[in-house]
Amino acid sequence: MTFRMTEEQQLAVDGLRRFLDNEIEPKVREYVDEGRFIPKPQMKEFLTALSEFGLIRAPFPEEYGGLGLDWSTHLRLFEEVVYSSVDLAVPILINGGGAMALLRASEELKNRYLPGLLTGELIISAGISEPNVGSDVASIQTRARKDGDHYVINGEKTWISNGEYSDVLICTARTDDGPGGLTQFVVDREEHGYEVRGIPKIAMNSQSTSQIFLNDVRVPASNMLGGEGEGLRRNLKGFERARIHMAAWGYGLARRALDESIKYSQQRTQHGKPIAGHQLIAEKIATMATEVDAARLLALRAAELIDAGVRCDKECSMAKWYGTELAARAGRNAVQIHGGNGVTREFMVERLAREGIIAPIPDGTTEIQKLIIARSLTGISALR
Ligand SMILES: Cc1cc2nc3c(=O)[nH]c(=O)nc-3n(C[C@H](O)[C@H](O)[C@H](O)COP(=O)(O)OP(=O)(O)OC[C@H]3O[C@@H](n4cnc5c(N)ncnc54)[C@H](O)[C@@H]3O)c2cc1C
Incomplete structure (x- = not known):
């Protein structure tokens, strides 16, 4: 490495x-x-x-x-x-x-x-989550019913990134009532049609997170990805790559919070010296910097394992958990270092703190990452 x-x-x-x-x-x-x-x-x-x-x-x-x-x-x-x-x-x-x-x-x-x-000339969405389905991906309720050489999809997806932008959706739907009965379909927005409605959030409202409604959407069987029943396995594989991205989302935001904090702590003077010279502020800066590097190293290790084609769900989960929780923590500490200025829109850390809070949720929450790590170490699953 x-x-x-x-x-x-x-x-x-x-x-x-x-x-x-x-x-x-x-x-x-x-x-x-x-x-x-x-x-x-x-x-x-x-x-x-x-x-x-x-x-x-x-x-x-x-x-x-x-x-x-x-x-x-x-x-x-x-x-x-x-x-x-x-x-x-x-x-x-x-x-x-x-x-x-x-x-x-x-x-x-x-x-x-x-x-x-x-x-980027086309934009895609991944439709897994639903109003009643979040961490428990295997319980997806959206249905795909076979009808000749087509499938007819009915259901509602939620929290879907890119939804309003999307030209195409990879929709995971239930083709069978059994535990392995999930299948992925490529749904073209223009050709097959689905409706989209945006969801306002705590931050990142300049890009799209949305609900997607599929009402009798007919897609050809040839738009199936993999075979029937392969949807869960394919999604779990996809999560590995998504999680190292999410890790980088976390330490990227934290690095920005760190840089803004360094700048501010060098300029702001209290008790006769720049606040960077107060030990409790220095400790926050040192911790943030070390944690950003640690988070990046965890993600780069996972990336190297992905490149090598080695199974690395544990390493991806470690990187995702650590990097995204760091984003939330660093955002909060950056606000603290900025004092009252930190909660105003005049300073970027106000925004970073709101963006950082989101990071530990998508692509499997922190709690789910910890369960994956422990399962990998003990061989015993707390998930099901
Ligand atoms: C900004 C954003 C973008 C997203 N983009 C997409 C997207 O593009 N496509 C998509 O399909 N989804 C997307 N999601 C959905 C995301 O993947 C889910 O929000 C996430 O998996 C958690 O599901 P949930 O919100 O339903 O929470 P729940 O699963 O209801 O969990 C609620 C709480 O319970 C905890 N919990 C749940 N199960 C367990 C357990 N077994 N043990 C311990 N604790 C548990 C969770 O950790 C959490 O703290 C996005 C979400 C957000 C916020």
């Missing part, structure tokens, strides 16, 4: 950082500060521009427009987007996850969707 970036990675990260600072963050910030939703064409423009720097595309095969790079490189790039503009990080994460699921689809589906997803 390499702890330092290679020369190529450093160049890629430096170039991306300059682009984010100069071209992306000021534009995204306008939307976020004014509480405006980034419209779909603008979101696609952002994603397409970032794909030029390797976002989404990095770990995909070149034949579909990918760059054939490793997951560690992609994580390094993704961290910079989170640090700059977390509202763009979620669509990148979800497009990458959706494209990864499609890598094992038919050639027809791959050729139709993969190139557009990797450049």
Whole structure:
């Protein structure tokens, strides 16, 4: 495992950082500060521009427009987007996850969707969660009924990232009442139709989280991903990659909270000296910095195992738990370091604290990550 970036990675990260600072963050910030939703064409423009720097595309095969790079490189790039503009990080994460699921689809589906997803010209959603189904993915209620050479899907999905932007949805539905009866389908919004309604949240309201309603949606059987009953296994596999992204979401936000705190603590004077010179503030800064590095190392280890094709659900869960809880903790500590200023909209840490609170929930909560880790160590599952 390499702890330092290679020369190529450093160049890629430096170039991306300059682009984010100069071209992306000021534009995204306008939307976020004014509480405006980034419209779909603008979101696609952002994603397409970032794909030029390797976002989404990095770990995909070149034949579909990918760059054939490793997951560690992609994580390094993704961290910079989170640090700059977390509202763009979620669509990148979800497009990458959706494209990864499609890598094992038919050639027809791959050729139709993969190139557009990797450049951000198409946007995808992953529909797993439902009003009565969160952590317990196996209990999905949305139904897909076979009807000749089609399936008819009925159900409601909720908390779906990218929903309002989505051109295509990977919908997990129940094809059988048995415990393994879940199946994934590719549903094209224009061709097959589904309705979307946005959900307002504590933060990150400039990008889409939504409900999706599927009412008698007819999709051809050829739009099934894998075979009938493979949906749960495919989703669990997808969670591994999503969780290292979520880890990077966490330590990317925490790194920003750290940098804002360093700056503020050097400038703000109380009791005759910069607050950075007070030991209790120094301790907070030192802890945050060490935890950001620890979180990144956990995620890079998991990324390396994914690249090596080694089973790493435990390592992905460790990275996800630690990195995302760090985001919530670092956001709160950054506000504390800023004192009263920390709770005003004038200072960025107010926003980071709200964004950080979200991180431990998607793609399996902290509690679920801990159960996965313990199951892997003891061989005994507390989940079912
Ligand atoms: C911003 C955001 C984006 C999201 N994007 C998507 C998306 O794109 N697609 C998608 O399908 N879903 C998405 N989700 C949904 C997300 O995956 C779920 O919110 C998550 O899995 C938790 O489910 P839940 O909210 O229903 O909570 P619940 O499962 O109801 O859990 C509530 C609480 O109980 C705890 N709990 C549950 N079961 C156990 C247990 N066995 N042991 C101990 N504690 C337990 C949980 O940890 C949590 O603290 C998103 C969520 C958010 C907030």
